Amino acid sequence: MMKRYKLTISYDGTGFAGYQIQPAGRTVQGEIERCLSVMHKGGTVPVSASGRTDAGVHARGQVLHFDSSLAIEPKRWIKALNALLPADIRVLMAEEAESGFHSRFSAEGKEYVYKVNTSLQGDVFQRNYTCHFPYVINADLVQDAIPHFLGTHDFTSFCSARSEVEDKIRTITSLDLDIDGDDWTFTIRGNGFLYNMVRIIIGTLLEVGQGKIAPADIPVLLKAKDRTKTGKTAPAHGLYLNRVFYGQIEDKYS
């Protein structure tokens, strides 16, 4: 009997051409489907994710689903897949899901983390995991700009011009900045994110911190619906898909 399984996975995006299978280059989806195929004696097992991540972007809690007729307990899936997967992808959780569960369409929100290191020389151990930004940034200016992003807005100015999505209205429920010495960590939650949206918001906040954009200009930039007026897209390797939220609103942001 076919059952639907939900997987929560973590990956180091450094060695991948992105999440989604493509003609050339190593992908997370490609590795997962290869391992599932081994477990299914060569059969094809398509996997769906909560969303794609770009080359270099990391995940601490990407969610996938797939269907299988193998009679394997959820916990055994973790062990079996991790034994086959390369070291830069780990399955953290496996659960049996309802047949109507869909990793993408059932998702009600996501949390991303973006890491920045402001030290002069950078940290060799963080070079693939944190955006090195060795410039003077004014934290007060950044904190003043943050509330302007909260709530429901048309984020046309904050998504890639290549985005083909028609509806660019999204809701950001929280955006927090934690500063620990030279390490800045942004945590952003919302009901959905457009292509490059987190990276453009962060890139813009960094320019706010440098004094290039005023905090009070954020509402103006949102209204302009013009990608050319906002900040640079922050590099992929500082970004982490941290969590995907499913289920009731009240649980969602626990």
Next chain:
Amino acid sequence: MMKRYKLTISYDGTGFAGYQIQPAGRTVQGEIERCLSVMHKGGTVPVSASGRTDAGVHARGQVLHFDSSLAIEPKRWIKALNALLPADIRVLMAEEAESGFHSRFSAEGKEYVYKVNTSLQGDVFQRNYTCHFPYVINADLVQDAIPHFLGTHDFTSFCSARSEVEDKIRTITSLDLDIDGDDWTFTIRGNGFLYNMVRIIIGTLLEVGQGKIAPADIPVLLKAKDRTKTGKTAPAHGLYLNRVFYGQIEDKYS
């Protein structure tokens, strides 16, 4: 006029065949000397380190010295070298040193850190930077064993049998264990360390934690002067050369 410079460097050991130049493989010393040679218009500039580190071992505070007739201010050395060095080596500090300063012979002590992750699945982001040890470890047993290492002992049982050093007496001044969830961090300081000494001490402490070796056996193992009785050598990629101490005793462990 020739001046002596002291460099403090950090490197990610993952991509190196070790610190020291060797016939084949990428080395930290090789990269540094290559960059110094570029700065000296092809001239050879030999570099001395406080000690070698093995393949995979990291450094947050390795110390080197070299002599140069280039009239460059210490701070400019940092910028110039970092512009030439690969991203997995960073110069953190450059200072003019007295002519009698020697990175190895002037060193009065060193601090190493060893990181262990005890979670079942491990952390993809730490796979090259932390020893993954997904076993039950009793922290109380490890804490009971630690004091037996402190002070002055013959560490023959805790150094590689391949070591060619005659005098195996060393003094460990501190050995601390910090536990934060699944992350265990050992910090060890001493006046000097034999080949693989930190990794064998850690490997033995992990076996103590698993109940394979009793804490009270540590003095017996020290007295035995027999490498075959102690624990496995813990993997290289959990080890960091953190600091090298020079100067007065009172400053040394500040």
